[in-house]
Amino acid sequence: MKVTIDGFPIEVEAGTTILNAARMIGGDIVPPAMCYYSKLEGTGGKCRTCLVQVSKGSEKDPRPMPKLVASCRTTVMDGMEVKNITSPEVIEARKGVVEMLLINHPLDCPVCDQAGECHLQDLGYEHGAAKTRYEFDRRTFEKIDIGDKIQLHMTRCILCYRCVFVADQITDHRIHGILNRGDHSEISTYIQKAVDNDFSGNVIDVCPVGALTDKTFRFKNRVWFTKPVEAHRDCETEKCGGKVTLWYKGEDVIRVTARKDEYGEAEEFICNTCRFDKKRTSDWVIEGPRKVSHKSVINSNHYDTLHPLPVVKTNPVLIEANKEQFERETRL
Amino acid sequence: MARKLLLEHINVPGINTFDVYRSKGGYAAVEKALKTLSPDDVVEEVKKSGLRGRGGAGFPTGMKWSFLAKPEGVERYLVCNADESEPGTFKDRYLMTYIPHLLIEGMIVASYALGAKTSYIYVRGEMMPQIRILEKAIAEAKNKGFLGKNILGTGYDLELYVQPGGGAYICGEETALLESLEGKRGNPRIKPPFPAIAGLYGCPTVVNNVESIAAVVPIINEGGDEYAKLGIGRSTGTKLISAGGNLRKPGVYEIDLGLPVEEFLYSDEYCGGIANGKRLKAVVAGGSSVPILPANLFLKTINNEPRLMSYESLADGGFVSGTMMGSGGFIAYDEDQCIVRNTWNFARFYHHESCGQCSPCREGTGWMEKVLHRLEYGHGKMSDMDLLVDVAKKIEGNTICPLGDAAAWPVASAIRHFRDEFEWHVTHPNEATTRNFGIAHYADPLPKLEEAAS
Numbered sequence: 001m002k003v004t005i006d007g008f009p010i011e012v013e014a015g016t017t018i019l020n021a022a023r024m025i026g027g028d029i030v031p032p033a034m035c036y037y038s039k040l041e042g043t044g045g046k047c048r049t050c051l052v053q054v055s056k057g058s059e060k061d062p063r064p065m066p067k068l069v070a071s072c073r074t075t076v077m078d079g080m081e082v083k084n085i086t087s088p089e090v091i092e093a094r095k096g097v098v099e100m101l102l103i104n105h106p107l108d109c110p111v112c113d114q115a116g117e118c119h120l121q122d123l124g125y126e127h128g129a130a131k132t133r134y135e136f137d138r139r140t141f142e143k144i145d146i147g148d149k150i151q152l153h154m155t156r157c158i159l160c161y162r163c164v165f166v167a168d169q170i171t172d173h174r175i176h177g178i179l180n181r182g183d184h185s186e187i188s189t190y191i192q193k194a195v196d197n198d199f200s201g202n203v204i205d206v207c208p209v210g211a212l213t214d215k216t217f218r219f220k221n222r223v224w225f226t227k228p229v230e231a232h233r234d235c236e237t238e239k240c241g242g243k244v245t246l247w248y249k250g251e252d253v254i255r256v257t258a259r260k261d262e263y264g265e266a267e268e269f270i271c272n273t274c275r276f277d278k279k280r281t282s283d284w285v286i287e288g289p290r291k292v293s294h295k296s297v298i299n300s301n302h303y304d305t306l307h308p309l310p311v312v313k314t315n316p317v318l319i320e321a322n323k324e325q326f327e328r329e330t331r332l
Numbered sequence: 333m334a335r336k337l338l339l340e341h342i343n344v345p346g347i348n349t350f351d352v353y354r355s356k357g358g359y360a361a362v363e364k365a366l367k368t369l370s371p372d373d374v375v376e377e378v379k380k381s382g383l384r385g386r387g388g389a390g391f392p393t394g395m396k397w398s399f400l401a402k403p404e405g406v407e408r409y410l411v412c413n414a415d416e417s418e419p420g421t422f423k424d425r426y427l428m429t430y431i432p433h434l435l436i437e438g439m440i441v442a443s444y445a446l447g448a449k450t451s452y453i454y455v456r457g458e459m460m461p462q463i464r465i466l467e468k469a470i471a472e473a474k475n476k477g478f479l480g481k482n483i484l485g486t487g488y489d490l491e492l493y494v495q496p497g498g499g500a501y502i503c504g505e506e507t508a509l510l511e512s513l514e515g516k517r518g519n520p521r522i523k524p525p526f527p528a529i530a531g532l533y534g535c536p537t538v539v540n541n542v543e544s545i546a547a548v549v550p551i552i553n554e555g556g557d558e559y560a561k562l563g564i565g566r567s568t569g570t571k572l573i574s575a576g577g578n579l580r581k582p583g584v585y586e587i588d589l590g591l592p593v594e595e596f597l598y599s600d601e602y603c604g605g606i607a608n609g610k611r612l613k614a615v616v617a618g619g620s621s622v623p624i625l626p627a628n629l630f631l632k633t634i635n636n637e638p639r640l641m642s643y644e645s646l647a648d649g650g651f652v653s654g655t656m657m658g659s660g661g662f663i664a665y666d667e668d669q670c671i672v673r674n675t676w677n678f679a680r681f682y683h684h685e686s687c688g689q690c691s692p693c694r695e696g697t698g699w700m701e702k703v704l705h706r707l708e709y710g711h712g713k714m715s716d717m718d719l720l721v722d723v724a725k726k727i728e729g730n731t732i733c734p735l736g737d738a739a740a741w742p743v744a745s746a747i748r749h750f751r752d753e754f755e756w757h758v759t760h761p762n763e764a765t766t767r768n769f770g771i772a773h774y775a776d777p778l779p780k781l782e783e784a785a786s
């Protein structure tokens with residue numbers, strides 16, 4: 001099927017969503033997605049940041065769609081024409097959605113552990129307005145521990161439902177869901193029952209904001225002072241591939257996360273043993289430094305053989321990896 | 333006096349029992365349909381009748397039925413939407429309370445037409461008495477061989493169940509209703525797929541309002557063509573209107589569609605005019621979700637023609653000067669009512685009832701409520717009106733289900749038509765908390781339209 005997005009044509013298989021077609025094209029025309037997660041079935045449709053305009057329905061029925069549609073949940077038709085960044089209507093609606101997502105979200109990124117790798121921060125920066133028009137108290141909640149490794153701070157949640165789908169699809173019995181409705185909904189585990197499951201830690205990785213965070217890492221460091229390195233191990237846990245990103249501070253691994261793709265999605269989910277218990281370099285086979293998008297603040301800590309940052313200088317593994325990368329890049 | 337099709341026998345003592353209902357010609361439609369018509373014939377009659385969904389959207393019922401997918405070996409379901417929770421609407425409750433067998437009869441005929449072997453009536457959870465009434469009526473009908481196996485010896489089997497609702501307005505949205513019926517959280521589903529393809533338990537499903545299903549009974553009894561003779565244009569048949577507010581005679585009325593609104597409002601057969609000799613200030617014509625209109629624009633369309641109680645005439649003028657039939661929840665406001673307070677009240681309702689799945693509705697409804705609250709209590713700003721219009725616009729059309737639109741329209745329309753009153757709340761904050769703005773010019777005859785310059 002042929003679909004054209006902002007003037008870029010592409011051939012895709014039937015059943016592909018507009019969002020995924022856009023991702024195949026890549027670049028600026030990819031709509032932002034805060035709730036869709038390709039590895040979790042049924043996600044998407046909720047945050048409305050990925051709204052696009054269908055200016056031509058299909059070759060057979062060229063009528064435009066009357067409303068903006070969620071690109072993550074709308075499948076392409078042959079001959080469809082879609083407008084994302086070329087539609088002022090979409091830009092305006094998206095700005096509205098970002099504003100809505102932010103009105104009850106605290107604007108205190110400097111004290112949030114997610115800062116620097118928060119999708120809402122990026123979204124607000126790229127698509128939002130500079131000022132808030134909201135003059136009321138924001139919704140707040142107490143922090144809650146979900147087991148001894150994960151902390152939930154509902155105040156920051158954008159109700160994307162990703163963690164709920166993780167609980168449904170990756171962990172084997174669900175004790176995590178949404179209570180209440182509207183803007184007073186909250187993520188909850190059954191009477192704060194500890195989530196005790198081999199794969200529960202993945203809720204941290206899927207959370208686009210700082211609502212679910214790793215208690216073993218929380219506030220140990222700012223993410224842009226750490227050094228991400230790709231690594232793997234032969235994990236005994238069934239269904240865990242053991243493919244991770246290690247986050248170094250000096251010689252210490254201070255955090256382990258799943259390896260994420262350019263849209264911030266985990267390539268493979270990892271088990272809690274890999275995530276929380278394997279924090280020595282010797283536990284892992286190091287593959288090399290993680291490529292970080294030039295847009296990311298994590299990159300402020302980029303490798304540079306002339307002036308290696310202190311983090312790199314003191315860590316033999318990183319020095320080695322650094323050298324390798326430098327050679328590879330200079331060859332290109 | 334207009335003919336009643338649904339409420340003809342409403343005043344017969346004991347009409348809520350099977351025997352009395354039957355003696356008044358009840359269940360004739362079941363006999364006629366099951367014994368002399370094929371399911372497709374029934375669908376055809378309903379198509380010919382021009383019946384439009386009475387739950388709010390006004391989608392032609394026959395057409396909806398013919399869209400139902402019919403794959404081999406897969407169950408199909410009919411679900412009756414009796415979740416009636418729209419502020420101002422109480423017609424379904426009335427019908428279920430006083431003449432429950434009409435709904436049961438309609439359910440049997442409709443289930444037969446759709447080939448459903450199991451059907452559900454999803455009743456708003458707060459309506460416990462009605463749930464008991466329906467269960468009793470189902471037991472009676474079953475006892476007499478109108479439900480269960482081999483109905484009237486025709487070989488058609490049907491089980492009918494009543495399901496108490498989850499206690500949320502959003503469970504009236506058809507896909508949220510199906511989720512709730514399946515025992516899940518009542519969140520609207522993301523469409524497509526539509527229920528006609530994958531509804532209850534993933535099977536093809538039709539969801540219809542109580543009144544839509546009840547209307548199938550007279551349609552089968554008299555024929556679709558006869559039914560279509562009532563009403564006006566594409567608004568065929570009769571409609572139940574639940575009239576509330578400052579009326580002399582509030583209540584549920586069955587009207588022929590096309591009745592002039594003036595007659596409905598002022599004649600003694602219907603609402604009997606405004607209570608206590610007051611004047612009409614504004615009307616919400618079809619339940620809290622539809623745009624509110626000032627008296628003058630409600631009685632006359634923008635072209636100075638009398639407005640009629642029909643889908644088309646109420647919508648005349650679109651969003652600029654019209655409203656909608658909605659669910660038939662008619663609310664009249666007299667000169668002593670405050671539109672700002674009313675708008676705030678509606679916004680509070682939608683804020684409370686948003687399911688919270690999609691960001692614009694979840695956050696926007698709360699925002700509008702807070703701004704309206706401050707306007708009502710004298711802390712508003714002149715810029716608030718534009719802010720409200722803008723927030724409403726950011727919600728409208730950008731959500732998963734129509735609740736977002738339903739929350740946006742009352743606010744946007746109130747500001748469009750009653751801006752003076754909102755502004756007065758800002759310029760006279762103290763006065764606004766002690767007295768009402770009054771009727772102002774809202775009932776003045778409409779000015780003559782200026783001829784377009786040629």
Ligand SMILES: Cc1cc2nc3c(=O)[nH]c(=O)nc-3n(C[C@H](O)[C@H](O)[C@H](O)COP(=O)(O)O)c2cc1C
Binds near residue numbers: 416542734
């Ligand atoms: C928020 C919301 C609430 C609704 N509540 C009801 C309701 O209480 N009763 C009803 O019949 N339809 C309700 N509807 C409309 C239904 O989604 C659906 O359109 C209707 O049941 C279809 O029946 P009909 O074709 O017979 O009108 C609601 C829709 C929305 C968006």
Ligand code: SF4
Binds near residue numbers: 162
């Ligand atoms: S906690 Fe995070 S992942 Fe879960 S719904 Fe909230 S924002 Fe989404």
Ligand code: SF4
Binds near residue numbers: 688690734
């Ligand atoms: S529009 Fe409102 S009620 Fe409907 S799905 Fe979205 S949040 Fe829920």
Ligand code: FES
Binds near residue numbers: 033045046050070
């Ligand atoms: S990513 Fe499509 S609606 Fe959230």
